[in-house]
Amino acid sequence: MEEKLMRKLSSGSLDFEAYFSDKAQGMKASEIRELLKLVEAGDVISLAGGLPAPETFPVEIIKEITAEVITHHADKALQYGTTKGxxxxxxxxxDWMEKRYGIPTSKVEIMMVAGSQQALDLIGRVFINPGDIVVVEGPTYLAALNAFKYYDPKFISIPMDDEGMRVDLLEEKLEELRRQGKRVKFVYTVSTFQNPAGVTxxxxxxxxLIELAREYDFLIVEDSPYSELRYSGEPIPPIKHFDDEGRVLYLGTFSKIFAPGFRLGWIAAHPHFIRKIEIAKxxxxxxxxxxxxxxxxKYVADGHLDEHIPKVIEFYRPRRDAMLEALEEYMPEGVKWTKPDGGMFIWVTLPEGIDTKLMAEKAIRKGVAYVPGEAFFAYRDVKNTMRLNFTYVPEETIREGVKRLAEVIKEEMNALKG
Ligand SMILES: Cc1ncc(COP(=O)(O)O)c(C=O)c1O
Known part of the structure; x- marks a missing residue:
């Protein structure tokens, strides 16, 4: 539809492409969005998205607060605000971060942003010179790669295991870079219930990591949209908790604990960094x-946030459990997956030789969609992985989706053997 309209509008007129900047020429539509268009078309169970379930939105509370805000605070709510928030x-x-994470209010300043996605772009603007080295996890959050890429860094991708980034491998890399007279500008980590891998x-x-940051003089960008969604295990303090010097920029968001439609996130960092990011914003x-x-x-100060988080957890836990159980039941030998204590995603690794991007269309034809893992790697060099989401569809649908997926994988594995 969109393409048809574009063709109609552009026939015989301007050479639209020629006007774009070199950077814009390099921009590509996200593969996930393209894939999701196919999914919308048919009877396909989508384990591909990354959306919170709308059932978790605190609609009644929002109604109440909105009425109160319009009645008593319209002067502030409808006016321009300060850039910092x-x-x-x-x-x-x-206050909430001090109580929850033990990050003293005296050590951070908070700046509000239009979702943590905007924080990623602002951090790119403020910290990345072309060629600067940015360390990411392999795999990492795709839209962070895209946000940073605009500023032309050189990515170094550090593999992960069940305990998150292999910090030992990072140390080796840092040593190697030091010998070459180079250093890392910052390490980007989704430290808790990572997107896409689910690991912590x-x-x-x-x-x-904090010790290494001090020793090798780099910053840490800790992006933590999922840390409140813990379904099992004990909470671990954020990296920011261990930061005495102001090296960690912590990104929080209301998207998964309130509603993403507000487009509200925050950066908690040293005031010196906040001042510059404020100018950029x-x-x-x-x-x-x-x-x-x-x-x-009102949502935070009146205690609604603390009351709401356990409800979201209770809503998602059975979905996480359903997906883990279905994987156990249906997946053939040779397929591995992460077992997250929280968040929204499970990361599946298939035997070498299977390309999940090539397999995606077959899966959609069989009625199930996932996100091929390749795009989550800075150098797109891993082909046999995929991300599954367990928050958006109900338990029964998750089971059916995983069952269909397992069938497709078995066929691929057989084809590989044959
Ligand atoms: C790791 C990570 N960072 C940032 C974001 C962006 O979140 P928002 O802009 O809604 O705060 C997401 C959203 O899915 C994410 O997974």
């Missing part, structure tokens, strides 16, 4: 949505 919300979040960096590795959008910020302030 609505101060009562920033203070409420600082262990406590020891968090401490080691001024040129982008002046300020994050003030209406949403005033609502979010």
């Amino acid at each position: 609505f101060t009562p919300l920033r203070l409420a979040l600082a 960096m262990s406590l020891e590795r968090r401490k080691k 001024q040129a982008v959008d002046l300020c994050a949505n003030p209406f949403g910020q005033v609502i979010a302030w």
